Amino acid sequence: MKYKVPQLIPFVGEEELENLKHVIEKKWLTEGPFSQEFLQLIKEKTDSKYAVLANNGTLALFLALKALGIKEGDEVIVPNFTFIASATSIYFIGAKPVFVDVDKQTLNIDVTQIEKLITSKTKAIMPVHVYGQAADMDPIIAIAKKYHLKVIEDAAQGYGVYYKGKHTGTIGDVGTISFFADKTVTMGEGAVVLTNNEKIYETLKLLRNQGRPNSGTFIHPAFGMNFRLTDMQCAVGVAQLKKFELINQIKQRNFNLYLELLKNVKEISFVEIQDYTNFIPFRVNIIAQEKSKLIDYLENHGIQTRGFFYPLHRQPCFSYLDYKETDFPNSNYLYNNGLSLPIFPDLTKEQIELVCNTIINFYNK
Ligand SMILES: Cc1ncc(COP(=O)(O)O)c(C=O)c1O
Structure with a gap:
């Protein structure tokens, strides 16, 4: 596609x-x-x-x-x-x-x-x-x-x-x-x-x-x-x-546009940034209600997203470590609810608007 x-x-x-x-x-x-x-x-x-x-x-x-x-x-x-x-x-x-396990707010x-x-x-x-x-x-x-x-x-x-x-x-x-x-x-x-x-x-x-x-x-x-x-x-x-300063500047601008356009969507939230760190928007990470359905909806509208990391304790290759599903509530929560939206520097304002409007339409339907 x-x-x-x-x-x-x-x-x-x-x-x-x-x-x-x-x-x-x-x-x-x-x-x-x-x-x-x-x-x-x-x-x-x-x-x-x-x-x-x-x-x-x-x-x-x-x-x-x-x-x-x-x-x-x-x-x-x-x-x-x-x-x-x-x-x-x-x-x-x-x-x-x-x-x-990781912290639910910072993901670290x-x-x-x-x-x-x-x-x-x-x-x-x-x-x-x-x-x-x-x-x-x-x-x-x-x-x-x-x-x-x-x-x-x-x-x-x-x-x-x-x-x-x-x-x-x-x-x-x-x-x-x-x-x-x-x-x-x-x-x-x-x-x-x-x-x-x-x-x-x-x-x-x-x-x-x-x-x-x-x-x-x-x-x-x-x-x-x-x-x-x-x-x-x-x-x-x-x-x-x-080119780093330029890349960062554009990504920050893109990120702020997402924040602005999605600010009234109560079904999603952004990851919290702590005082001890600056923030370089690697991706636009959001916690979203009905994450899997939202990913499918965006995909069907021509928008490619990424899910969050699959927790390591669930990875088939690490099954020999014998962890329990209940050992890592926050990693599970993040995997179940998190997704990343595109933010690369060449993204246009119109493309970001398309992503945000598609998200708004998904929750309004
Ligand atoms: C947290 C983390 N560790 C390690 C790696 C591995 O880096 P590479 O893909 O350059 O091997 C990645 C790559 O995405 C990563 O995100």
Whole structure:
């Protein structure tokens, strides 16, 4: 079906093409000048001391866990309401993901539920900053200090999102940001791992590049794999990072238009933004009565939506963890009632009006 309003169109154009042309002309395809520039821009934006590239947000999490020494038999506490990759990165390390419910208002990890899940095997907490606002990091850092745990921030969706003035991904021991095609800024596939700890940085460098600090040598002091990107991806990424302010400005404008047009629809509500975080509208997330019927209605009117995350405890691949349906009331509530509306920068005012009018018509019928 060709949608009148698709869920997402990446905001790429002339600037990305120009940079890509440069890569081809220079004939340097693997990590090179654009990769260096990309990392420099990331460090400036996030104020992270160190940053390395990774192939995508999933492998960035795997790399981060590996660099922290998380291993088979360890337990890592992770929100139950997140994209599957947060938990599968833990699974593929050989550790056990331990799910914690999220806060119904913020959709982020419920910090009051963490402590009771800590056992002698717990080695780390992985807060996830979802849907454009930061998780409440101070209590998480306090718990981690108390129990000597590591903190890995999954800031896959967190580019441009700050917690009390600190960029997400730079508050714990290590953090990751994804640049997948649906993220605020993108390089198609790609990610960074951030840390302020030099030792972790040195380990990350070895792990991501075949166990050697730099390419060009066949002597490998350590074991590593290939988590490298290409300069083509970073060429697109550099152009995107330079457009971030524009992208954000347009998305904020789109978001405000949604707020205005839907303000009188009592059947829906917007996610609450907390004082400790700014908000980068990753998607327009709403809690809606009769969510499934609304999704179908919008779909039938040419509008593509997304449901919220399917809670991890319900995922068939995690059935071996034997959670009960009643263990995660908030994740279930959010899945049952939440949906995301399109907000990409090229969306027109008319398209947003169409989405909002279709929602209004659905509840009026
Ligand atoms: C919260 C979260 N974690 C991890 C990932 C994985 O990132 P990637 O798609 O770059 O592998 C995503 C991707 O959407 C995500 O939303």
